[in-house]
Amino acid sequence: MFAVYAARIDRDQPLNGLELGERPAPETRPGWSTVTVKAASLNHHDLWSLRGVGLAEDKLPMILGCDAAGVDADGNEVVLHSVIGQSGHGVGPGEPRSILTERYQGTFAEQVSVPTWNILPKPKELSFEEAACLPTAWLTAYRMLFTNAGVRPGDSVLVQGAGGGVATAAIVLGRAAGLRVFATSRDEAKRKRALELGAVEAVEPGARLPQRVDAVIETVGAATWSHSVKSLRPGGTVVISGATSGDRPSHAELTRVFFLELKIVGSTMGTKDELEDLLSFCAATGVRPVIDEVLPMDRAREGFERMESGGQFGKIVLTGP
Numbered sequence: 001m002f003a004v005y006a007a008r009i010d011r012d013q014p015l016n017g018l019e020l021g022e023r024p025a026p027e028t029r030p031g032w033s034t035v036t037v038k039a040a041s042l043n044h045h046d047l048w049s050l051r052g053v054g055l056a057e058d059k060l061p062m063i064l065g066c067d068a069a070g071v072d073a074d075g076n077e078v079v080l081h082s083v084i085g086q087s088g089h090g091v092g093p094g095e096p097r098s099i100l101t102e103r104y105q106g107t108f109a110e111q112v113s114v115p116t117w118n119i120l121p122k123p124k125e126l127s128f129e130e131a132a133c134l135p136t137a138w139l140t141a142y143r144m145l146f147t148n149a150g151v152r153p154g155d156s157v158l159v160q161g162a163g164g165g166v167a168t169a170a171i172v173l174g175r176a177a178g179l180r181v182f183a184t185s186r187d188e189a190k191r192k193r194a195l196e197l198g199a200v201e202a203v204e205p206g207a208r209l210p211q212r213v214d215a216v217i218e219t220v221g222a223a224t225w226s227h228s229v230k231s232l233r234p235g236g237t238v239v240i241s242g243a244t245s246g247d248r249p250s251h252a253e254l255t256r257v258f259f260l261e262l263k264i265v266g267s268t269m270g271t272k273d274e275l276e277d278l279l280s281f282c283a284a285t286g287v288r289p290v291i292d293e294v295l296p297m298d299r300a301r302e303g304f305e306r307m308e309s310g311g312q313f314g315k316i317v318l319t320g321p
Helices: 044-050 134-148 165-176 188-196 225-230 254-259 272-285 297-309
Strands: 002-006 018-022 032-041 069-071 077-080 111-115 119-121 156-159 180-184 201-203 213-218 232-240 263-266 291-296 315-319
Touching: 002 297, 018 297, 044 297, 077 134, 119 272, 134 165, 134 213, 134 232, 134 272, 156 165, 165 180, 165 213, 165 272, 180 188, 188 201, 213 225, 225 232, 225 254, 291 297, 297 315
Parallel strands: 156 180, 156 213, 180 201, 213 232, 232 263, 291 315
Antiparallel strands: 002 018, 032 069, 032 111, 032 315, 069 077, 077 119
């Protein structure tokens, strides 16, 4: 079957390890189901995999892709939950949880196999392309906001780095849930898009906000960390799920953290129940993922290049045959 896969690890030039071509179709295994992929979306996780982060050399070649929507063997339209082993279903009792493509072949292919427990019905209100955006970036944003930040309608949040998948999702979900959303971006066009999506104000990174916020959604890391901490009200929370600019800020702001009793919470992906809630939320409210570009799978390299350059706003989606 046709697939997009990591053939080599290159920490400095990750796209050097990206290959498109034929790979073996999934094998049948007990407790697992094979899904025909209709749409799959790119995540920065795929670039990190090509750099060898979370993907060992002995697992190569590895089909990339965490997210997918498609059709199961019985013709049902489905969405995949990308965290394998969280429940114990389909894996050994001692196996730690992993994200699809860290241990198992991914979704950038004609077919993908996952534990049957990881398959959810796709709401009829969502297209395959829309549904394929939800299981990683949008689920991550959903958990960051509503589980780990614990914000409620009327609260305020700062979203760092508007344009990325998680940040874009946080703006849209926050607005739909009645939050007062502020956003940052170095790019003027992305700040404008953030306003169009519902942010009340979009500023350059590091700029002073008109008010201190209840929570910060942080995926940028070192470049914005100090600003994130300084933007919080006393007792506020930074929720961090990534560090695309590096994980070693020059100023950790520890004095401010303890003096103002701030909370710092790590967040990774989300549960199957949270994905089910997110799917229902989108179906019921009319909220839809922001899609930057849809490409056929044989043009995946273009999507990777766009994502690596940071030029996208929202999700890049690959469509299957």
